[in-house]
Amino acid sequence: MVENRPWANFFAHTVLIIGVALVVFPVYIALVASTQAPGELMRTLPLLPGSHGIENYTQMWQSGISSANSPPAALMLWNSFVMAMAITVGKLSISLLSAFAIVYFRFRFRMFFFWLIFVTLMLPVEVRIIPTFQVVADLNMLNSFAGLSIPLIASATATFLFRQFFMTIPEEMLEAARVDGAGPFKFFKDILMPLSVTNIAALFVIMFIYGWNQYLWPLLITTDPDYTTIVMGIQRMTSEENPQWHLVMAAVVMAALPPVLVILFMQRLFVKGLTETEK
Amino acid sequence: MQTKRMTFPGRWLPFALLAPQVIVTLIFFIWPAGQALYQSLLREDAFGLRSTFVGLENFARLFRDGSYLNSMSVTAIFAVGTTLVSMSVALLLASTVNRMIRSRSTYTTLLVWPYAIAPAIAGVLWWFIFNPSIGIVPYMLEMVGYQWNHRNSGSDAMLLVILAAAWKQISYNFLFFLAGLQSIPQSLIEAASIDGASPFKRFWTIIFPLLSPTTFFLMVVNVVYAMFDTFGIIHATTQGGPAQSTNILVYKVYADGFVGLNLGSSAAQxxxxxxxxxxxxxxQFRFIERRVNY
Incomplete structure (x- = not known):
């Protein structure tokens, strides 16, 4: 800010408060709706929270909505968590290994493999839905956590990010390690991994959100309610004839909470991960 | 492409390290993509028993098919709408936050979290707010004499999905604009204000042009987002309707392939x-090589 204009400051705060209000509005409405009694949501929605919050959340958590064939939220949240963690850990570990191979070894077809990994950037699941589904069906991976996570763990962005980062590590590190007689595994475990901790953590935040929010993929390959994840479960609840909105909105709040908390508590890592994966 | 000056010896080890990534890529990316290419040249009969090679016929049909052309224009409107709404709101918020000193981090925290919300959930939230019978916004619109109904009106439905998609993307654009704004040298802005340029003048003649690399980058990212990552919004709310008015390309691939079982056409799409x-x-990658520069 280069000059002091009290009116401009007032105006700026007004704009920001309106902006924040608009951004928060849908979630506020969800919170309000999730605390109402079932009958309250037949008419126009009240603007203040009701008093049935605890019972709605308990009901959703323990028993789900049986008329919509929806399992308890506790189970769906657990499924989402397992899927998100499997995708995150899978992506990080295979990307670390392949970046290590590409930077610290000279071998035939290095460029070929690099481009092969790069191509995955151009093939999002949405554009190759049916053939990928067929592959997973042929491998008998429908309705399993392996089917939910393994097809999504290839990651060009993570591999590139780790490659970039490894390139900035001074040559002397490797030279010193080799003089001291360290082999590739020792070097990877005792030098590369500790140096990459911040990068790994930043990517972890981004990948966890990516995994948690998967929608199309679980929708296709799980038909068994035991594997329903929370994000796709909510869609199923809303497609009823008369959705029980007070319970649906309780599920929405529970589904949004984990990734939002991850962002709020790890904001610095999140921003780092976001800006670096895209550049 | 460079490696380190000094590398580890090892004939098989690098291949073993690459193996997990490469195997997953081959099985779940390259092979299905190849299958899609192959199937796009075939046509299955009505019972799925035989398929015949038809060359580029599937593509030719698509470009004669009114519903596909409609889907293309719907996608264009949706992508442009989402990009415009979310980028302009984000730019307004980012340049306002950038003025702040003490409250900057508070506002940033309050604005970034929607990134975490899944597209499908964003869709359900807005679907609920705009629900014609119990939603709060149609109630307010009715007071000014507008009958909102996204179940019948194609333009209402389109507006709804654009709002939901743009809302979720604001935080992403906001963060990148804020980073872009902070990299603009303060001395330029000071010089302009000494010359008597008003905040508006400074924004349009100095800040906005200097932001163009960020703006261009975000435009590409937002179009990609609107075209490919919004499947959940459409599927959880309008399901392409009413009368195909929100049937974006990604949704149509799914609907034609999984629901309509028209494999050849879906593969061509x-x-x-x-x-x-x-x-x-x-x-996007060429842009990273050579940024728009002044």
Whole structure:
């Protein structure tokens, strides 16, 4: 800010408060709706929270909505968590290994493999839905956590990010390690991994959100309610004839909470991960 | 491409390290993409028993098919709408936050979290707010004499999905604009204000042009987002309706393939989408090489 204009400051705060209000509005409405009694949501929605919050959340958590064939939220949240963690850990570990191979070894077809990994950037699941589904069906991976996570763990962005980062590590590190007689595994475990901790953590935040929010993929390959994840479960609840909105909105709040908390508590890592994966 | 000056010896080890990534890529990316290419050249009979080679007939049919052309224009409107709404709101918020000193981090925290919300959930939230019978916004619109109904009106439905998609993307654009704004040298702005330029003048003649690399980058990212990551919004809310008015390309691939079981046509649509992703990725990467510069 280069000059002091009290009116401009007032105006700026007004704009920001309106902006924040608009951004928060849908979630506020969800919170309000999730605390109402079932009958309250037949008419126009009240603007203040009701008093049935605890019972709605308990009901959703323990028993789900049986008329919509929806399992308890506790189970769906657990499924989402397992899927998100499997995708995150899978992506990080295979990307670390392949970046290590590409930077610290000279071998035939290095460029070929690099481009092969790069191509995955151009093939999002949405554009190759049916053939990928067929592959997973042929491998008998429908309705399993392996089917939910393994097809999504290839990651060009993570591999590139780790490659970039490894390139900035001074040559002397490797030279010193080799003089001291360290082999590739020792070097990877005792030098590369500790140096990459911040990068790994930043990517972890981004990948966890990516995994948690998967929608199309679980929708296709799980038909068994035991594997329903929370994000796709909510869609199923809303497609009823008369959705029980007070319970649906309780599920929405529970589904949004984990990734939002991850962002709020790890904001610095999140921003780092976001800006670096895209550049 | 460079490696380190000094590398580890090892004939098989690098291949073993690459193996997990490469195997997953081959099985779940390259092979299905190849299958899509192959199937796009075939046509199955009504019972799925035999398929015949038809060359580019599937593509030719698509470009004669009114519903596909409709889907293309719907996608264009949706992508442009989402990009415009979310980028302009984000730019307004980011340049306002950038003025702040003490409250900057508070506002940033309050604005970034929607990134975490899944597209499908964003869709359900807005679907609920705009619900014609119990939603709060149609109630307010009715007071000013507008009958909102996204179940019948195609334009209402389109507006709804654009709002939901843009809302979720604001935080992403906001963060990148804020980073872009902070990299603009303060001395330029000081010099302009000494010359008597008003805040508006400074924004349009100095800040906005200097932001153009960020703006261009975000435009590409937002178009990619609107075209490919919004499947959940459409599927959880309008399901392409009413009367195909929100049937974006990604949703149509799914609907034709899984619901309509028209494999040849769905595969041809997949191939067209792949071509679009490739073009957009190339644009994005060329941009990183040579930024728009002044």
């Amino acid at each position: 997949s191939v067209i989408l792949m071509v679009i992703v490739v073009v957009l990725t190339v644009i």
